[in-house]
Amino acid sequence: MSSVQALLAEVGAEVGDRVRVVRDDGLVVEGILMPRPRGGEYLVVKLDNGYNVGIDIKRIKEIKVLAKRKPSVRAEGGALPRRPDYPLVKIIGTGGTIASKIDYETGAVKPAMSAKELVEDIPELLEYADIEAEQILDILSENMMPEHWSKIAEAVHAELLRDEVKGVIVAHGTDTMTYTASAIAFAIRELNKPVAFTGAQRSSDRPSSDAAFNLLASVITAVNAPFAESVIVMHGETSDTFAAVNRATRTKKFHSTRRDAFQGICEEPLAYVWPWTGDMKLVGKYLRKRSNEVPKLKNSFEPKxxxxxxxxxxxxxxxxxxxxxxxxxxxxxxxxxxxxxxxxxxxxxxxxxxxxxxxxxxxxxxxxxxxxxxxxxxxxxxxxxxxxxxxxxxxxxxxxxxxxxxxxxxxxxxxxLDPLEGELRDRRTLNLYRLPYKA
Amino acid sequence: MSSVQALLAEVGAEVGDRVRVVRDDGLVVEGILMPRPRGGEYLVVKLDNGYNVGIDIKRIKEIKVLAKRKPSVRAEGGALPRRPDYPLVKIIGTGGTIASKIDYETGAVKPAMSAKELVEDIPELLEYADIEAEQILDILSENMMPEHWSKIAEAVHAELLRDEVKGVIVAHGTDTMTYTASAIAFAIRELNKPVAFTGAQRSSDRPSSDAAFNLLASVITAVNAPFAESVIVMHGETSDTFAAVNRATRTKKFHSTRRDAFQGICEEPLAYVWPWTGDMKLVGKYLRKRSNEVPKLKNSFEPKxxxxxxxxxxxxxxxxxxxxxxxxxxxxxxxxxxxxxxxxxxxxxxxxxxxxxxxxxxxxxxxxxxxxxxxxxxxxxxxxxxxxxxxxxxxxxxxxxxxxxxxxxxxxxxxxLDPLEGELRDRRTLNLYRLPYKA
Missing domain, CATH: 3.40.50.40 (Rossmann fold)
Incomplete structure (x- = not known):
C-alpha cells in the first residue's frame, strides 16, 4: 500500500468523497477527492470551480471527509447492474502484466488476475462507464500465436455488434501488443467503434503499476473517442499525467521497461487522454469515425x-x-x-x-x-x-x-500494397523524426 | 553542378579565395569563401572577425575575387607531397554510397569512385590535414562479411602503427556501418588514435550529397579528437550544420534515407563537429584517450x-x-x-x-x-x-x-558480459529516451 493509500485509509477517505485538506502552511483545500495511482506522491482534489489541485502528501497536516461519495455500483461476484445513464464498455482480458501479479513462490510475475478482478480493484473505472469484463485467454503476450489473434478478433467483433457497447478494451501483454492490435485492425473490417488495447509495464500489485492509469485512459477512449480504429492506449510520458492513443499499425514497443514504452513511428497519436480529469485531446487524423456499420469478421491468419x-x-x-x-x-x-x-x-x-x-x-x-x-x-x-x-x-x-x-x-x-489500416503511407506525412540530443 | 557552383565558376572564385559579395539590398560582405556542399542555397563567407555569414545566392548582385587563396597541394595522380606543418590522416575506402555514383546504364547507384578520387573532389579536406587515401575494398555495405571486417581491421591497424598518422578514416556504406565499426572496436585492442567511420546517404555526384560534409567532419575528428575510439561521424541534423560523433557500439542507423540517420542509443555523442569552421565540441565521456600504446590486432571473426x-x-x-x-x-x-x-x-x-x-x-x-x-x-x-x-x-x-x-x-x-567497448552499460546512465511528440 502506498503512502497515499495509507493516509486515506487512516481517515476513511475514498475517491469521490468531498474532503477538506489542510497543508502545513495553513492552505485549506476543499473539493472532491480524485483518483490517483497507487504510489503517487500527490493527493489530487477537484475544486468546485472545476480545477484540480495537487498537494504533496508529505505536507498534509489534516484530511477530513466532509461527505461520502454517492454510492456507486461495484463489481462483486458476477455481472454488474446496468446504470441507465452510463455508457457500457467491455473489457476483454487476455493475460499479460496488466492482469498479473508476483508469484510469491518463484518470485517471478505471472498472469493471475482476471479482468473482473481488475474492475473490482479499480472502481474509478465506473466513474466513466458501466464495465463488463470477460477473461478469454490467460497468456503472456510473448506466447500469443496467430490462432489467439483469431479468437480475440471473434470476441471483440461479437461485442462491437451489441448496440449498447460503446467501445471495447483488450487488456494484453505489452511485448507483442503491436502484433495483436494490428491483427484486430485487419481482421475486423468496417470497424464501427474504438477498440483500445492496453497493458501494463509493471504488474498490478506493484506500487508503480501503470495498470489503473492505462485502463482508466482506455475506458475514456472507448467512451469518448470519435474514431473507430484499433489503437494502443498507454502512458504518454513516464509520469502519471497523460496517455497517448496511438494507431495500432504505426506503433512500436520502443523501450523494454519504461511505462511510456509505446511510440507512434513517424505518426502523431490520434489523441491524448488525461485519466484524472477525463479530458481527451484529438491530435492525429483518423481513418474511420464511429458509425452504424456492421463490422465484418475476417479473422483467419496463416501462421506459416x-x-x-x-x-x-x-x-x-x-x-x-x-x-x-x-x-x-x-x-x-x-x-x-x-x-x-x-x-x-x-x-x-x-x-x-x-x-x-x-x-x-x-x-x-x-x-x-x-x-x-x-x-x-x-x-x-x-x-x-x-x-x-x-x-x-x-x-x-x-x-x-x-x-x-x-x-x-x-x-x-x-x-x-493496399493501405487498409494506415500501415502503409505515402511520403507526404508529418516529419516526426527526432534526434535525442542537440548540439 | 549546383547553382552555387555555377555562380562561383562564372567569376572564377574558389573556396579559400578572399571575395567581396554585394547583395541586392546593397549589403557588402568581404572575407574568405568557405566550403559549402554542392546544392547549398547559401554562400558562406568567413569575415575577418571570425564570424561566418550566409548569403542567399538568389540575392547576390555581385561577387568579386579580391585575392586567390594560397596555393594548396591537390591530389593529382599518385601520393601527395607531405607538408611539414600538417598532420597526416589516412582515408581507407571500402565502397558504399560515399564512394559511389549513378550508373547511367542501369540508373542505379553503384560503387565506383576510389577514395583517392574523393580527395581530389573535396580539396577542402586538405585545409585540415595531409591526406593519404587507399581503396582496399569496393563493395556496398550490405555485402560486407565478417571476412571483410578482418581485412579492414588489418588495414586500420597497420596505419595506427605509423607515428605520423594522426587518425584513420574508414569510408563505408551506411547500411551495416554499425556492424563494421563495432567489429573494428573489438578487433583492435588498446586503440591509440581515433578511427572515424563515415559514409553518405546520397551519392557523391548528387547535389544533396552528404559525402563532402561527412568526410570533412571525419578529418577534423581524426586530427583533433582527444579520444581513441571507433566512432561513426555523420550528419547531426538534416541541414549542413554539424556532425555527430557517436561511439560505434552505441549507434544505430535509425532512418533509411535521411542524412542524419545515425543516432546514439541512449548515449550522448562523444563530440559534435562543425565542418565549415573546424570547431569540435566534446560532449560524452570517452573510454580511452589518445596514447602511445601499441594497438594489438585480434581480428578473427567466426561467421557462423x-x-x-x-x-x-x-x-x-x-x-x-x-x-x-x-x-x-x-x-x-x-x-x-x-x-x-x-x-x-x-x-x-x-x-x-x-x-x-x-x-x-x-x-x-x-x-x-x-x-x-x-x-x-x-x-x-x-x-x-x-x-x-x-x-x-x-x-x-x-x-x-x-x-x-x-x-x-x-x-x-x-x-x-565484459564491457569492453561501451557496448554494455550499467543502468546509471543519462536518460536520453525521447518521445517524438508532446501532449
Whole structure:
C-alpha cells in the first residue's frame, strides 16, 4: 500500500468523497477527492470551480471527509447492474502484466488476475462507464500465436455488434501488443467503434503499476473517442499525467521497461487522454469515425510466415528453410532501404519461383524501403521481392499472415500494397523524426 | 553542378579565395569563401572577425575575387607531397554510397569512385590535414562479411602503427556501418588514435550529397579528437550544420534515407563537429584517450553466428537450424525484456546442450534485457540463454563472432558480459529516451 493509500485509509477517505485538506502552511483545500495511482506522491482534489489541485502528501497536516461519495455500483461476484445513464464498455482480458501479479513462490510475475478482478480493484473505472469484463485467454503476450489473434478478433467483433457497447478494451501483454492490435485492425473490417488495447509495464500489485492509469485512459477512449480504429492506449510520458492513443499499425514497443514504452513511428497519436480529469485531446487524423456499420469478421491468419532480419553474413539457408518447411510467406527486415546481402538474392528467387511471397521492410526505425536506388535492391526486385514502403516489420508480418489466409495467392501482392489500416503511407506525412540530443 | 557552383565558376572564385559579395539590398560582405556542399542555397563567407555569414545566392548582385587563396597541394595522380606543418590522416575506402555514383546504364547507384578520387573532389579536406587515401575494398555495405571486417581491421591497424598518422578514416556504406565499426572496436585492442567511420546517404555526384560534409567532419575528428575510439561521424541534423560523433557500439542507423540517420542509443555523442569552421565540441565521456600504446590486432571473426528476431508464432525450427548447419552461436532479439515464445525454449536448451552460445538482446530500441521478471524469462535462463543487458543486437552479433574466434568456448560467456567497448552499460546512465511528440 502506498503512502497515499495509507493516509486515506487512516481517515476513511475514498475517491469521490468531498474532503477538506489542510497543508502545513495553513492552505485549506476543499473539493472532491480524485483518483490517483497507487504510489503517487500527490493527493489530487477537484475544486468546485472545476480545477484540480495537487498537494504533496508529505505536507498534509489534516484530511477530513466532509461527505461520502454517492454510492456507486461495484463489481462483486458476477455481472454488474446496468446504470441507465452510463455508457457500457467491455473489457476483454487476455493475460499479460496488466492482469498479473508476483508469484510469491518463484518470485517471478505471472498472469493471475482476471479482468473482473481488475474492475473490482479499480472502481474509478465506473466513474466513466458501466464495465463488463470477460477473461478469454490467460497468456503472456510473448506466447500469443496467430490462432489467439483469431479468437480475440471473434470476441471483440461479437461485442462491437451489441448496440449498447460503446467501445471495447483488450487488456494484453505489452511485448507483442503491436502484433495483436494490428491483427484486430485487419481482421475486423468496417470497424464501427474504438477498440483500445492496453497493458501494463509493471504488474498490478506493484506500487508503480501503470495498470489503473492505462485502463482508466482506455475506458475514456472507448467512451469518448470519435474514431473507430484499433489503437494502443498507454502512458504518454513516464509520469502519471497523460496517455497517448496511438494507431495500432504505426506503433512500436520502443523501450523494454519504461511505462511510456509505446511510440507512434513517424505518426502523431490520434489523441491524448488525461485519466484524472477525463479530458481527451484529438491530435492525429483518423481513418474511420464511429458509425452504424456492421463490422465484418475476417479473422483467419496463416501462421506459416517467416520473419527474418538481414545482417552481414546472413546465411541463405535461413531463407531456404521457408521452402523446406512449407512456409507460405516471408518478411525480410532489410538493412537501410531494405537490402539483403547479395548472396541471399538467389534464395529469394528460389522462394518466389515456388510461389512464396517475399516482402521487404527496413530495420531502420524510420523511413521507407526503396529497392530502386542501389544495384542490390534492383536484383532483389528482379528476384521477385516486394518492397513494403514504410510498413513496420511487425505489422507487415501480421498483414501477410492475414492476406495469405483470406485472399487467393495471386491477390496477396495487391492486398499487401493496399493501405487498409494506415500501415502503409505515402511520403507526404508529418516529419516526426527526432534526434535525442542537440548540439 | 549546383547553382552555387555555377555562380562561383562564372567569376572564377574558389573556396579559400578572399571575395567581396554585394547583395541586392546593397549589403557588402568581404572575407574568405568557405566550403559549402554542392546544392547549398547559401554562400558562406568567413569575415575577418571570425564570424561566418550566409548569403542567399538568389540575392547576390555581385561577387568579386579580391585575392586567390594560397596555393594548396591537390591530389593529382599518385601520393601527395607531405607538408611539414600538417598532420597526416589516412582515408581507407571500402565502397558504399560515399564512394559511389549513378550508373547511367542501369540508373542505379553503384560503387565506383576510389577514395583517392574523393580527395581530389573535396580539396577542402586538405585545409585540415595531409591526406593519404587507399581503396582496399569496393563493395556496398550490405555485402560486407565478417571476412571483410578482418581485412579492414588489418588495414586500420597497420596505419595506427605509423607515428605520423594522426587518425584513420574508414569510408563505408551506411547500411551495416554499425556492424563494421563495432567489429573494428573489438578487433583492435588498446586503440591509440581515433578511427572515424563515415559514409553518405546520397551519392557523391548528387547535389544533396552528404559525402563532402561527412568526410570533412571525419578529418577534423581524426586530427583533433582527444579520444581513441571507433566512432561513426555523420550528419547531426538534416541541414549542413554539424556532425555527430557517436561511439560505434552505441549507434544505430535509425532512418533509411535521411542524412542524419545515425543516432546514439541512449548515449550522448562523444563530440559534435562543425565542418565549415573546424570547431569540435566534446560532449560524452570517452573510454580511452589518445596514447602511445601499441594497438594489438585480434581480428578473427567466426561467421557462423545466427541472428534471429523473436515474433509471435516463431518456429523453433529456425533455432534448430543453428544446430543442423554447424552454427557456433545465436543472438536472439527477444520481445520486451528479451522474451521468446515459450514453445521456442526447448530449442534453446537443445542448442546450449550442444555447446552453442545463445545470447539474448531486446528488439525494443531502448532498454535492457531482464530475464528474471517473468516466468518465460526464467525458463529461458534455465535453458542456458545468456541475457546481454542493453547491448544492441547488431553489436552483440559482432561481439559474439569476435569472441567465438578469439577465445576458448568456455570463456565466451564471460567475454560477452565484459564491457569492453561501451557496448554494455550499467543502468546509471543519462536518460536520453525521447518521445517524438508532446501532449
Amino acid at each position: 510466415v517467416l520473419q527474418l532480419k538481414a545482417y552481414p553474413g546472413m546465411d541463405p539457408e535461413l531463407l531456404l528453410l521457408a521452402k523446406d518447411k512449407g512456409f507460405k510467406g516471408v518478411i525480410i527486415e532489410g538493412t537501410g532501404m531494405g537490402h539483403v546481402p547479395e548472396r541471399v538474392v538467389p534464395a529469394i528467387r528460389e522462394l518466389t519461383d515456388s510461389g512464396i511471397f517475399v516482402g521487404i521492410t527496413t530495420q531502420c526505425v524510420h523511413g521507407s524501403v526503396n529497392l530502386n536506388v542501389y544495384a542490390t535492391g534492383r536484383k532483389m526486385l528482379d528476384a521477385g521481392a516486394v518492397p513494403l514502403g514504410d510498413m513496420l516489420t511487425e505489422v507487415a508480418t501480421v498483414k501477410l499472415m492475414w492476406a495469405l489466409a483470406n485472399f487467393k495467392p495471386e491477390e496477396v501482392p495487391k492486398v499487401m | 553466428v545466427l541472428q534471429l528476431k523473436a515474433y509471435p508464432g516463431m518456429d523453433p525450427e529456425l533455432l534448430l537450424l543453428a544446430k543442423d548447419k554447424g552454427f557456433k552461436g545465436v543472438i536472439i532479439e527477444g520481445t520486451g525484456m528479451g522474451h521468446v515464445p515459450e514453445r521456442v525454449v526447448p530449442a534453446i536448451r537443445e542448442l546450449t546442450d550442444s555447446g552453442i552460445f545463445v545470447g539474448i538482446t531486446t528488439q525494443c530500441v531502448h532498454g535492457s534485457v531482464n530475464l528474471n521478471v517473468y516466468a518465460t524469462g526464467r525458463k529461458m535462463l534455465d535453458a542456458g540463454a545468456v541475457p546481454l543487458g542493453d547491448m544492441l543486437t547488431e553489436v552483440a552479433t559482432v561481439k559474439l563472432m569476435w569472441a567465438l574466434a578469439n577465445f576458448k568456448p568456455e570463456e565466451v560467456p564471460k567475454v560477452m
